[in-house]
Amino acid sequence: MVLFIKKRAFDFREPITPFIWLTVFATLYEFIGTGLLEIKTSYWFQLYSFFEIVTLFYFFFKLFKTKYKIAFGIFLVSLVTTYSFSFFFWNENEGLIPNTVNKTSVTLFVLTFSFLWFKELFKKMEIQNPWQNADFYFVSGFSVYYSSTFFLFLLASLIFNSNVNFYDYWLVNIIATLILRTSLIIGIWKMKQD
């Protein structure tokens, strides 16, 4: 809404815009597709992972502009390879194992570049107050979300197939998503002030 008001909703020069659109679409789809139409989640998990890789790669690539080109190249190859590899585990009834494969590489990618962003932050010392900086909220939100859910996604299939209540563990993902989305909202709000 804020991006629409600021006429920046389709401004793809902003690194976060594609991820915001993905979040909007994911919210709508999960309500309509999974909630109302009861379409199997395995399709959505695989499709979402693809867009997640693309939007996050776009975000960090744009954020660092011309820096770390080799690292981006290596990660692009690994992300594409793991994504292709995840199809070997995918079938209509099995969405968790491919999701684990994809989430592992994405988490590694996000944590690496979040670390590099914080390193650059301390090296350049250009931002006077990180609490007023949109990118800080985006990067922090991503690092908190992916580091919190890493083990959950890694063990998702195992937990789901064991006798324990899977949804008790899924609460971690819900809380982490809530934190990520709050960070995105604050970040966009700070973008509006720029």
Added chain:
Amino acid sequence: MLFSILAAILTVVLYQNKIHKINKKESENLLKSSLESEKKERKRIASDFHDSVSGDLSAVQNYITILANKEKDSFNKSVFQEIETVLGNVIENVQNISYNLMPPTLETLGLLLTLRTYFERVQKWNNVIINEEYQSECEKVSSSEAYEIFRIVQELVANMIKHGNSQQINFTVYEKEMTYIFEISDNGIPFDFYKSVKEPYGMGLKNITSRVKSINAKLIQTPIEKGNKIQIFLKH
């Protein structure tokens, strides 16, 4: 999850702490350079006043004296003599301004002698007694520190006379544990240095604080029965 949130918050706290230190250092450098340029400008203006304006006025005064001596007409003679007296006063004022801008003895004779000369001048021009006590030679005070100390003492004395109506000022210099202590007290109207420095009109006191900071000294006001007591601690 909690750990990553705490890590993010801790990162920001550390970052802001570092930014604060950088900003502090930058403002200190800025303060130093502005005080340094002020000193240079004062020196230039003082030497212009002393060498040029004062010299020219003395020459004019000499010509007027010659004219007054040659003049036969008593009215014209008295006018010339009046001009001569006025010129004498102007020269004295110009020299005073020049001295206040930059005492010529500060770099050549050092801080203590300059302070002595300064106190003599203050006593000559104001109704005040200044008791001086020098227990240290202050030989380790650098020229830039000496300049700032002189300005601080000058500002404090001026304030004590102007706003405090002081009749007596005591000035002592001594050394204790590798620190020079410049102590100045008076019997005038008491004032709270720390409170007054926050007031918008306290420019002189703000300058004192800046100068104290620029030489890494410390200023302490100690409450006394009557008047004020201020100590400046300068490590060497």
